[in-house]
Amino acid sequence: MSTDQTFGPAHSDPDPDVITVLLGQHARVKNLFIRINSATGKAKQSLFDELRELLAAHETGEEIVLRPVSQKAAGDKVTDARNAEEKEANKVLTKLEKLDVDSAEFNAAFAEFEKSVLAHAQHEENEELPAVRAQCSEEERQQMGKRLLKAEKSAPTHPHASAAGSPTA
Numbered sequence: 162m163s164t165d166q167t168f169g170p171a172h173s174d175p176d177p178d179v180i181t182v183l184l185g186q187h188a189r190v191k192n193l194f195i196r197i198n199s200a201t202g203k204a205k206q207s208l209f210d211e212l213r214e215l216l217a218a219h220e221t222g223e224e225i226v227l228r229p230v231s232q233k234a235a236g237d238k239v240t241d242a243r244n245a246e247e248k249e250a251n252k253v254l255t256k257l258e259k260l261d262v263d264s265a266e267f268n269a270a271f272a273e274f275e276k277s278v279l280a281h282a283q284h285e286e287n288e289e290l291p292a293v294r295a296q297c298s299e300e301e302r303q304q305m306g307k308r309l310l311k312a313e314k315s316a317p318t319h320p321h322a323s324a325a326g327s328p329t330a
């Protein structure tokens with residue numbers, strides 16, 4: 162399901178600020194977690210697939226477009242930590258996608274996954290995005306927004322644990 166809808170409403174904006182796009186995607190991720198937690202069977206599987214696709218695209222876009230800029234704006238310590246969290250999340254996603262979404266094993270691992278993904282997004286919102294907002298002009302952020310959406314469109318729809326977390330992946 163790689164429609165424009167996957168990447169959020171900012172798509173209709175011709176000059177999307179990278180921060181607006183990323184915050185919109187974080188909101189969609191949070192909403193999908195809530196919906197998955199109250200779904201079962203095919204509906205749950207389909208929502209999980211949507212989350213997996215959105216996260217694969219979102220984290221790829223961040224690694225390609227956001228990190229090289231935020232590394233200068235927020236420092237190596239911050240970007241190394243975020244890249245490591247994304248790498249770990251991809252490993253967990255690879256495990257989760259092999260499980261039955263209605264199994265106790267899935268639910269236990271998914272609850273942990275939700276906590277770490279939401280904490281990861283919160284770190285980005287608290288440290289990385291404010292640094293980029295402070296150090297980049299509106300025009301630069303719009304250029305980044307365009308590049309991010311382009312990178313996300315060509316991102317894999319499944320996580321690749323071995324390549325994740327690397328800005329060159």
Ligand SMILES: [Fe+2]
Pocket residue numbers: 219220223243247281285
């Ligand atoms: Fe991220």
Ligand SMILES: [Fe+2]
Pocket residue numbers: 183187219223282285
């Ligand atoms: Fe993010």
